[in-house]
Amino acid sequence: MASSKTTAAQPRSAAPEIYSEVAYAYDGSLEGLLTAVFVSYERHEKPTDVAPEARLQPRLGQRVAAIETDPAKAERVLRGVKRTCGWAAALAVKRAACADDPDAGTAVFRFVRYAMDEQKRRRCDQCRKRLSCKGRGGVGPCPKQRGRAFSDITHPAVEHLFRIARAVSQECEHMRQFARFQHLRGDGADLWFARVNPKASVVPLIMAHFVERMGDAPFIIYDEVHELAGVYDGGEWYLVSTHGNGDLQRALPRDSTDEALYAEAWRTFYRSVSIDARYNPELRRQFMPKRFWKNLTELQESPAALRATAR
Template identity: 75%
Template sequence: MYDEVAYAYDGTLEGLLSAVFAAYERHESPTDVAPAERLQPRLGQRVAAIPTNMSHAARVLRGVKRACGWRAAHAVKQASCSDEPDAGTAVYRFVRYAMDEQKRRNCERCRKRSSCPGRSGAGPCPKMRGRALSDITHPAVERLFRISRSISQECEHLRQFVRFQHLQGESVGDDTGTEVWFARVNPKASVVPLVMDHFVERLGVQPFIIYDEVHELAGVYDGGDWHLVATAGQGDLARALPDPTADEALFSEAWRTFYRSVSVDARYHPELRRQFMPKRFWKNLTELQESPAALRTARS
């Protein structure tokens, strides 16, 4: 008889929320909740594969929003994108703690008891909504808070350091010949789904692709709606894309020239530069790449 159980899910937000639902449904308290490819079972631990159920996931997310507020639900979404091995476990423990805190509320001395929709245990207390995420001294909250904050920082890095290339449209994959903008990124968490809405708002009806080469995931926007495309096992997506447009080299060189002109050599601070501009992004930044003319001069 196994004393401990671990839940394995498919690595998506819906799969993680389905695992949380399964824990309540089966009256179990899993020691670990992790994607199947990253789960490392402990000695004597039983592993249960949890299938993804969209209706169960939606119920859990609605319950978190209703009981804990939208900030807690957003933190859960962010944590599901983390590469930390205990991110799924942190989400499960936080949901358990937040729901239990709602059940332990005391309505006897509340002045709004007569008009409150949560009176007599009929629903969540509006006064307690959002407080679970603020209790960062509790271990179940502290870990989720740290993971969520790191994901927020990574999203901000992507919003700052994404550089698009203008590509020709005749080989994009449709018959319209629409030109597309392409960006390659390498974040330390799978945050492309979290930043797609930002770039859709910025670029409007202009189609674009953001390719996460680390997690083999592409966010594709066709000018009307965006979707995610898994590229695992399909090689480098950039090789299947069309060539840059004729004016792409000109604009890239103009951007590099502007970057060099605004720099002040006397105030060059490499340590501070690496702090605000992580080095893992440098290879995809246009301003930090050598121009083709400079490369030809160096080779000759």
């Protein structure tokens, strides 16, 4: 008869903590987002979420990795996107990085990974026409297939990025249409000031347009929603964060003596070209969203009208 042996229970060592998912948190800038893409290749990881640190909401059991912005790594990723996917894809990446959509960072990451992997499958050494091709001579990705991944709008990674980038592009067009400048002068300063309230942080995307329009006239475009100011000194433009500094306009000079005259002339012109018989408020709100009205000179009451109403 076989004898049974009893063994004492051995104490179990503490199991190491295992994370099934990882999320990348960056500083919210384009450079930080592209650095996160670079780090994912460097660490051989595929994060589930890529989002600004202020907006990231970790999932249950998800490890959060803070990504430190590295401009050199970001520039390498951007050059790679331009080289393999074309300038249109690089522009879409820039626009999506400025969006307020919480999934914008993840959309950019998934698109770049998909586009890079798709381009690798179209290498010249795997092409049947590599001997007769007049491209690179059979080395590297096929130059004729550049940009093909971004045109595949049916793929979820492309469709998500395209939708976000298109929304940001529409917001840029709204800012180009509805930005109204005031002439400020005093204490040796002579500049133009515009206050905007976009849905996305589009000031970096529209500064080049207004620099071309304004010439050598210094100006400031202040995004009161994202607390960001684009400053042009007549030669170069740069971005200034106003977070925690209160209202920027309080620290600026007052309106020039002729600003009230110009504003009233603009309101008079706006009223004179309107046709009361064709007034359509719904169509007006469609082409001119109501959230822009508070910063539009033509829709503000003149000081004389306000004094008359007070009486």
